[in-house]
Amino acid sequence: MKILFVCLGNICRSPVFEAVLRQQLQRSRLDWQVASVGTGGWHAGDGADPRSCASALRRGYSLESHRARQLAATDYRDFDWLLAADRSNLAEIEQRRPAAATAQATLALPFAGITAPQEIPDPYYGKQAGFDQVIDLAEDFARRLITRGKP
Structure with a gap:
């Protein structure tokens, strides 16, 4: 699965x-491809937000090698699933969908069976607790997806 x-x-x-899913997949010895992108390109080439890095590192995940990139037309054929953080990004994914796209798109949390919240809250303009919450949600997502197996 990609x-x-x-x-x-x-x-x-x-x-x-x-990062969380990749590490959990390695522990589970599952060979799935995992990557991430943004719908916006203004951070392309930048590392992860330092607050995300700090939250992740406290929980044993490294974002040190991450470099941001923007969603590309090739992603729609190179991946099986495009999992959006929120409805706004899901709408953007669908708006940009090329005619020959093969990837399916949906919200990330419901994809793993998480019904509340349905969207991953954006911590960017908030406090450190918001970044910690993203780690919590990512760990829950990974645990549920790996337990459930391939969709």
Whole structure:
């Protein structure tokens, strides 16, 4: 399975979900491809937000090698699933969908069976607790998805 997490700038939510799922997949010895992008390109080439890095590191995940990139047309054929952080990004994914797209798109949390919240809150303009909440949601997401197996 090939999963692409999509948020707005690819510096907070999607890189955390990528890192957490990747580490949990390695522990479970599952060979799935995981990556992340943003619908916006203004952070392209930047590392993850320092607050995301701090929250992740406290929980044993490294975002040090992350470099933000923007959603590309090739992502729609290179991945099976485009998992959006929120409805706004899901709408953007669908608006940009090329005619030959093969990837399916949906909200990330419901994809793993999480019904509340349905969207990953954007911590960018908030306090550190918001970044910690993203880690909590990412760990719950990974645990549920791996337990459930391939959709």
